[in-house]
Amino acid sequence: MKNLGRSVPRYGADRRLRGDVRTVADIALPRCLDMRLVRSATPFGRLVSVDCAEARALPGVAAVWSSAQLAASALPIRVLGSGALDPYRQPLLAGDMVRYAGEPVAAVFAETAAIAEDAAELVAVEVEADTPVLDPVAAASVLSGDLRATEATTIRKSFGDIHLAVHNADKVVERRFSVGRDAPSFLPQRASLACWCQAREVLTIWAGWRAVEETRVAVSDALGLPLSAVEIRAPDIDGRYGAGAELSAEDLLCAHAAFALRRPVRWLEDPAEQISAGPHARGIEAVARIAFCEDGQFLAMDVEFWCDQGAYVLPDGLIAPDLFAAMLPGPYALEAYRAVGHVRMTNKPPTSAVRGAGRVEAAFVRERLMDTIAHECSLSVDAVRRRNFVAADAVPADRHVDALKSRVSLDGLRLGELMDMAEKRFALDVVRRRAHDRRVRGLLSGLGTAVFVEPSGLGPVDRAHLSVDHKGNLEIITTAADWGQGTFVAFAQIAADIVGIEMERIRVRGGDTCRIAGRGATLLSGRTVVTGTAVQNAAEVLREKILAGAAVMMGVPAERLAIRAGRIREADKHFGKQIDVGEVARALTPGLPLSDGTGLYAEGTNEVGAMTYPYGVAVAAVEIDPHTAFVKVTRASVAYDAGNVINPQLAEDQLVSGLVQGASAALYSMLDGWDGSGSAPFTLRCAGAAERPATEVLLAEETPTPLNPLGIKGVGAGGIVGIGAAIAQAVDDALQTPGFVEHLPVSSAAIRAHLRERAQQKHAPVEEPRDAELMI
Amino acid sequence: MSGSRPVERKIRMSFEVNGEALTIVVEPRTTLADALREACGLAGTPHTGGGECGGSTTVLVDGEPVFASLMFAVQAHGTSVRTVDAPAGDRVLDAVRSAFKEHGASRSDPSMAGYVMQSVGALERNPDLDDEGVEDLLAGGFSHEGQYDSVAAAIRTARTLAKRAA
Numbered sequence: 055m056k057n058l059g060r061s062v063p064r065y066g067a068d069r070r071l072r073g074d075v076r077t078v079a080d081i082a083l084p085r086c087l088d089m090r091l092v093r094s095a096t097p098f099g100r101l102v103s104v105d106c107a108e109a110r111a112l113p114g115v116a117a118v119w120s121s122a123q124l125a126a127s128a129l130p131i132r133v134l135g136s137g138a139l140d141p142y143r144q145p146l147l148a149g150d151m152v153r154y155a156g157e158p159v160a161a162v163f164a165e166t167a168a169i170a171e172d173a174a175e176l177v178a179v180e181v182e183a184d185t186p187v188l189d190p191v192a193a194a195s196v197l198s199g200d201l202r203a204t205e206a207t208t209i210r211k212s213f214g215d216i217h218l219a220v221h222n223a224d225k226v227v228e229r230r231f232s233v234g235r236d237a238p239s240f241l242p243q244r245a246s247l248a249c250w251c252q253a254r255e256v257l258t259i260w261a262g263w264r265a266v267e268e269t270r271v272a273v274s275d276a277l278g279l280p281l282s283a284v285e286i287r288a289p290d291i292d293g294r295y296g297a298g299a300e301l302s303a304e305d306l307l308c309a310h311a312a313f314a315l316r317r318p319v320r321w322l323e324d325p326a327e328q329i330s331a332g333p334h335a336r337g338i339e340a341v342a343r344i345a346f347c348e349d350g351q352f353l354a355m356d357v358e359f360w361c362d363q364g365a366y367v368l369p370d371g372l373i374a375p376d377l378f379a380a381m382l383p384g385p386y387a388l389e390a391y392r393a394v395g396h397v398r399m400t401n402k403p404p405t406s407a408v409r410g411a412g413r414v415e416a417a418f419v420r421e422r423l424m425d426t427i428a429h430e431c432s433l434s435v436d437a438v439r440r441r442n443f444v445a446a447d448a449v450p451a452d453r454h455v456d457a458l459k460s461r462v463s464l465d466g467l468r469l470g471e472l473m474d475m476a477e478k479r480f481a482l483d484v485v486r487r488r489a490h491d492r493r494v495r496g497l498l499s500g501l502g503t504a505v506f507v508e509p510s511g512l513g514p515v516d517r518a519h520l521s522v523d524h525k526g527n528l529e530i531i532t533t534a535a536d537w538g539q540g541t542f543v544a545f546a547q548i549a550a551d552i553v554g555i556e557m558e559r560i561r562v563r564g565g566d567t568c569r570i571a572g573r574g575a576t577l578l579s580g581r582t583v584v585t586g587t588a589v590q591n592a593a594e595v596l597r598e599k600i601l602a603g604a605a606v607m608m609g610v611p612a613e614r615l616a617i618r619a620g621r622i623r624e625a626d627k628h629f630g631k632q633i634d635v636g637e638v639a640r641a642l643t644p645g646l647p648l649s650d651g652t653g654l655y656a657e658g659t660n661e662v663g664a665m666t667y668p669y670g671v672a673v674a675a676v677e678i679d680p681h682t683a684f685v686k687v688t689r690a691s692v693a694y695d696a697g698n699v700i701n702p703q704l705a706e707d708q709l710v711s712g713l714v715q716g717a718s719a720a721l722y723s724m725l726d727g728w729d730g731s732g733s734a735p736f737t738l739r740c741a742g743a744a745e746r747p748a749t750e751v752l753l754a755e756e757t758p759t760p761l762n763p764l765g766i767k768g769v770g771a772g773g774i775v776g777i778g779a780a781i782a783q784a785v786d787d788a789l790q791t792p793g794f795v796e797h798l799p800v801s802s803a804a805i806r807a808h809l810r811e812r813a814q815q816k817h818a819p820v821e822e823p824r825d826a827e828l829m830i
Numbered sequence: 831m832s833g834s835r836p837v838e839r840k841i842r843m844s845f846e847v848n849g850e851a852l853t854i855v856v857e858p859r860t861t862l863a864d865a866l867r868e869a870c871g872l873a874g875t876p877h878t879g880g881g882e883c884g885g886s887t888t889v890l891v892d893g894e895p896v897f898a899s900l901m902f903a904v905q906a907h908g909t910s911v912r913t914v915d916a917p918a919g920d921r922v923l924d925a926v927r928s929a930f931k932e933h934g935a936s937r938s939d940p941s942m943a944g945y946v947m948q949s950v951g952a953l954e955r956n957p958d959l960d961d962e963g964v965e966d967l968l969a970g971g972f973s974h975e976g977q978y979d980s981v982a983a984a985i986r987t988a989r990t991l992a993k994r995a996a
Contacts (some may be wrong), residue, residue, distance in 0.1 A: 068931040070942045073874020073915030080873040168857060239974060241876065322877060703934065709976070714976025741883075743968035743978045 057547040057557060058764075061703030064540030065562070075669030076289045077259050078245035079322050086247075086318040087116050088193055089308055090170035092160040092177045093331060094152035098186035098200075098401040101152050104160050104763035105178040107370040112176060113167040117315055120160045121147040124310065129303055130272045132369035133458065141202040144366035144404060146303045147312070151200060152181055153365035154403050156330030156738060160214045161307050163319060186401035190362040191339055193398045206367055206397045212246060213454030216391030219354030222389075223345035225430055231422050232339040233415045233778075233798045235362060235725040237332060239406045239740060243323035246305040247289075248312035256282075257313055260289045262535055264370075266565055269301045272369075273309050283420075286622040289537045300333075300369045300406060333371075333406035334725060337362030338378060338415045343425050350431045350438040354390040355423070357382060360396050365405035371404060372397065373458065377412030377509065380457035384420050385469050385507045385669060386442040393457070395647065409715065410774040413508060418798055421504040421779035429792040435448045435783075439505055443469050456808070457509050457665065464667045465767075466757030468695070469505055476671040476693035479752045485675055485689070489787065498678035502783030504776040507669040510696075510768030511761075513581030513662025519570055520596045522551060522654040524643075526620055526636025528553065530592075534585045535565025539770075540704045541581045545589045548764065552593035553600070554617030555635060582700060583663055583768040590764060592658025600655060603648055642794050650765075664769040666759045670694040672776030674717070674747075676784040685785060685807035687717045690747040690777055695754035697767035702753060705769040709751045712773020716739075717747055723799045843907040847872070848916040856903045858930040862896070863887045865903035866913060874914035884972025886944035888951070889913045895951035912950075914943040922950050922992045929988035935980040941973050942981075949985050953992050961986070 069075055092104075104120035117123075128143035148159045160177045164170035187193050220226055247260040257279060263269045266286050274284045304321050311319040321329070340359035346352050360711040363373045379393040424442075427436035444451045446468050453462040476482065485501050492499035519531040530549055536542045542562040552559050563569060597617065604622040605612035608631060616625035623632040639654040675689040690713040699705050718741035751773075758765025782795035789808065797804075842846055844853045847870055854869040866872045866889070876886050878899045887899040888913040898913075926949045929935075935942060945967075952967050954958055959967075964985045968978055 063934065067934065068927065070874075070940065071914065071927045071930050071946055073872060073913065073943070075872075075876075075940075077877065079867070080878035168859065317888075325878060398944050569896075601878055707934070707977070708923065711975040711977065714978075718976075741976075743965070746976060746978045749976075749979070 057550045057699055058221055059698070059702070060547070060699055062547055064543045064556060064704065075290050078247045078320065079248055081260055082287060083247070083249055083318040086320055087165065087205055087311070087315065088165040088167040088170045089166065089304070089311065089319055089321040090162045090164070090174040090625070091158045091304065091331070092162065092179060093329070094148060094155055094157045094159050094179065094181065096152055096181045096183045097155045098315070099152055099181040100409070101148055101150055101159065102180040102182050103178075106160060108178070109173040109176040110163055113171045114165040114170065114257060115162060115173045116165070117163045117311065118160060118173065118177065119147065119311070121145065121149045124292050127276055127306065127310070129301060129306065129366075129369055130275070131367050131371065132268055132272070132300065134372040136233055136741075138366055139206060140466070142367040142399065144303055144368065146307050155399050156327070156403055157365065158303055158307070158331075161311070163311050163315060167322065170745070176206060188400055188402065190337070190360045190396070190398035190400050193400060202399070204399045206363060209379050209395035210393065211377050211455045211747040212389065212392040213302050214354065216354050216356050216390040216392045218468065219390040220345045220356075222702070223353050224607055225349045226343060226345045227426055228341065228343045229423065229426055229793075230339070230341045231419045231796050233336045233418055234302065235337040235402070235405070236719050236723045236725060237329055237334045243325060243328060244302070244304070245320070245322045246302075246308045247318065247320040248308040249318040250312045250316055252316060253812045256285055257309060258285050258287060259309060260287045261305055262288060262565070263301060264299050266567060268531060268536065270567055272301055276306055277309060277313055278360065286565070286567045292444045296341065329725075330403060330653060331407075333368055333684040334364060334403045335374070335405050335408040335411070336415060338375075340419050342419060342423055344427065346427050346431070348431055350427060350433045350441045351615050352386055352388060352438070352442045354388055355383065356392045357419075359393070359395045361395060362400050362402065362405070363397050364400055365396070365406045368404045368406040370407045373407035374405065374412040374415070377457055378416050380455050380462055381413050381416040381507070381509065382420055383455070384416065385444055385464070385505060386420075386468055387444045387448075395653065409712065410771040411504065413771065413775045414611060414716065414778055417504055417506045417776050418776065418779045418782060421776075422782060422793070422796070423495060425783060425786065426793060432750060440470050440473070443467065443670055445676065456751065458512060460665050462509065465664070465759045465761055466697070467507065467667070467669055469669055469671070471756065472669065472693050472695055472754055475754060476673060476691070476752060477540065479693065480673055480691045480750055482673065489675065493788070493790065496580045496680075498680055498788040500676050500784040500786065502674050502676070502780040502785070504672045504779035504783065505670070506672070506776040506779075507667050508770075508775055509665045509773055509774055510770060511662060511666040512667055513584060515659060515661045516584045516588045516614045517570065517660075518545070518585060518592045518658045520589070520592040520656045520658070522596070522635050522639040523602070524636055524640050526559060526634050528555050530560065530589060532562070532564040532585045532589065533570055533571045534581050539708060540583070540701070541585070544582050544704060545586060545701045548586050548589050549593045552590060554595050555575070555620040559620055581768070582667055583762060583766055584660055586700070586764065587762045588658045588660035590658065591660060592656045595656035595658065596654070599642070599654060600635055600638050603642050603654070604633060606648060607633060607641055659801055664761060665699065666761055668694060668696040668769070668772060669729045669771050670776060672780040673775060674780035674784045676781060676788055678785065678788050678805060682804040683809060685720070685721055685800055685802060685805070686745065687747040687781060689713070689750070690717050691752070692776065693727030693751040693752040694769070694775055696769045696772065697755065697758040699753055699755055699769070700764070700766060706751045706754055708769050709773035710749045712771060712775075713749050713777050714746060716774035716777035717741060717781060718745070720781045720798050722777040738739050835931035841904055843904055844897065845906050845908060846910040848912055858902065858904060860900045861899050862889070862901045862903045862906050862911070862990055863898035866898060866911070868905060872913055872915040874943050878994040884941055885948060885970055886941040886972070887990070888947040890947055890951050893951065893954060894968050895948050912947070921995045922953050925995055926950050926953070926984075927990040928960075929991055930981075930984045932987060933980045933984040935977055935984040939973055939975045939977060941971055944972050945973075945981050951989055953989060957989070957993055
């Protein structure tokens with residue numbers, strides 16, 4: 055049976071229902087120590103002293119470390135790092151300065167988590183507090199006691215002649231937009247476990263990282279161990295949607311301690327630490343000057359932006375600013391573009407890449423600008439968008455900018471058609487009319503849309519090993535870990551169809567460096583694209599090997615053989631001799647005459663040239679309570695073209711969870727407005743069941759990518775990217791105030807103030823049907 | 831280890847977990863969730879480190895749904911506790927499990943362990959739980975992946991399956 059394109063259930067779909075899980079917290083090693091961190095309560099200041107004596111004296115405490123006990127060691131910057139950024143790397147434990155409330159100052163290692171917690175309270179930390187830098191835009195002018203400049207790096211991307219384009223334009227408008235700080239939400243909390251085995255001289259770490267091999271290299275560098283002495287095992291990782299699992303100071307501290315103390319060390323994050331300690335996200339402010347013609351032609355965009363990067367540049371910290379600048383032009387053909395981004399240090403927890411990093415912000419700013427053009431030219435935003443899409447015949451379209459050092463080149467873009475499909479499938483004319491009718495009756499109801507393109511399938515390379523055992527079971531080993539998205543079952547579907555073997559006989563393993571080495575990283579929603587293609591390449595080699603072996607065994611030329619359900623027979627005969635792939639595997643065992651020395655085994659590599667670019671249309675319908683100004687998203691939908699889809703159910707699940715998360719972040723994120731002084735709010739506010747929008751997903755599959763044989767583009771973050779921008783437009787529509795939303799999350803307080811002001815003017819706006827059209 | 835710090839005070843407690851009588855030693859501050867995980871070796875209740883975390887740590891104590899991370903283990907002394915790790919053979923739990931699986935509501939979301947036990951508690955108390963009751967049940971938890979619609983569908987199916995098995 056054909057498996058590609060079918061919604062095969064993910065592996066272990068019901069594990070959670072039986073308690074069959076094995077997260078880091080479930081791995082019990084004898085003599086394991088628990089680590090607890092002492093964190094700075096002060097956002098900024100000179101670290102005068104850390105007194106650990108009393109904590110060390112507590113029975114059950116194995117060690118207490120401050121930076122004095124730890125050789126100077128800092129987190130590497132994995133993405134876009136350089137020597138110039140060294141002063142901005144996060145130390146494992148604060149040295150001379152503390153730079154955010156929540157920064158680790160000392161680490162306690164004790165027999166139980168409870169003792170560690172008690173001991174941590176006995177560590178006396180003295181900080182000479184200084185005035186923290188909290189505003190990224192003003193940061194450059196603030197004189198701080200710190201010895202590093204507040205601007206860690208400047209991101210520049212541009213093409214075309216901006217002055218010429220501005221000269222040719224009918225209108226030039228400047229707008230300011232911002233996206234507040236947010237944080238991912240982890241469940242279970244972050245965790246790390248490290249164990250040094252003296253007998254084997256190997257350090258084993260159980261952690262779910264997105265870039266397993268690069269992280270392994272970082273650990274071996276930090277500890278001065280040969281690479282072969284560091285192995286990473288993949289536990290169950292889930293509930294991590296939205297959070298990039300990158301190497302953290304806590305992970306490296308566990309590794310250091312396990313090596314130094316010769317005992318297993320684990321760290322289980324306390325929810326009380328989560329928001330102050332864990333990476334934050336977003337936090338970007340942009341001033342965009344746009345040049346356009348009266349007919350709606352978008353000529354040029356000149357944007358300056360400031361990133362509230364926090365106290366340090368984390369391993370994946372520069373992904374968001376880089377992608378913001380790279381993806382800001384989106385699907386629109388501009389004559390000229392210039393982005394200057396200031397990556398600014400503030401005394402807040404460092405930010406990193408979470409789901410939709412940089413692209414959520416870019417889609418919001420870009421689509422707000424399209425609304426601006428539409429309003430200025432008295433056109434519908436739909437018309438302005440369609441007027442400016444990169445022409446389908448110009449694809450592949452070089453966008454003249456790099457995203458994470460990979461050239462942006464759109465590989466298929468039929469956004470106009472996708473907008474038409476979304477209009478029909480989601481019955482937008484009905485929704486629009488209903489919103490209009492409700493507004494006429496004095497209610498605040500609106501509809502908004504946003505379009506976007508997504509980068510996906512970032513390389514550079516990934517590998518897969520396939521082998522068949524003596525019983526005919528196929529094992530796939532990849533570098534990619536399964537984070538619960540279900541990519542493993544997609545890999546199995548690919549191999550099943552190519553080799554011709556049943557799904558039931560396939561097992562997939564991944565993220566385990568004992569079994570495979572390679573650079574694969576779960577990043578930019580492209581696991582299926584990058585690793586899936588490696589699996590495909592390996593499967594093709596394996597198939598040839600099976601057929602060649604069977605041809606000798608059966609005395610029939612390979613080209614006349616077929617593999618169905620794991621059995622090989624002559625393609626044009628329904629009866630007759632059949633042999634199982636297990637028999638071929640046995641005959642190919644190394645040492646036997648048929649073997650080439652490797653057994654029934656194949657390797658596949660996928661060296662990625664360019665990224666793929668799926669695209670989508672996000673739709674949001676909102677209702678605003680006229681009294682409380684509470685915004686409820688009643689519908690959140692996305693039409694998405696990710697090329698061919700291997701497993702529609704997995705794709706839909708991804709998109710739905712992105713929509714719900716994106717809608718929640720666009721309205722409720724609590725870190726917005728937090729001034730950074732003291733600790734961050736204890737809990738993150740998220741939309742629950744009562745606030746959930748009705749969700750709909752349309753998977754278009756109209757433009758399979760030519761960049762890989764399966765024609766897949768990757769789904770990942772497609773749900774979250776456009777929904778915030780769509781909600782912003784829907785709120786404008788509900789209020790009938792073009793350009794009202796300038797900041798995400800949308801503030802109910804601002805809406806209330808606006809409504810009050812409007813009520814005072816006493817002229818309830820009389821709505822013309824044309825206005826309703828104008829907004830959509 | 832000796833001394834007068836409260837850390838070292840240990841308490842012996844007995845209770846029934848998923849039908850099995852157990853006696854364990856815990857500290858007064860140990861939560862029921864940690865006791866189930868660490869002392870009883872049951873991994874189904876997610877580690878939350880003490881937070882309530884959207885009801886993901888729900889277990890049934892004498893049939894009543896309780897957030898195990900917000901209850902001290904010693905408070906469960908002498909009770910009968912049921913968790914998501916329970917073996918097959920329980921009518922309502924079996925129905926809930928198969929309904930969650932059928933609707934793909936299980937996925938990898940740890941919150942689902944909580945929803946499963948909340949559903950069992952609710953359906954045992956009221957086998958005719960109406961759709962409003964299902965919505966109330968949903969509001970009592972939190973899905974990190976926004977899979978509320980499939981959970982709602984699963985609870986409704988579980989209601990039918992449990993009745994049929996009765």
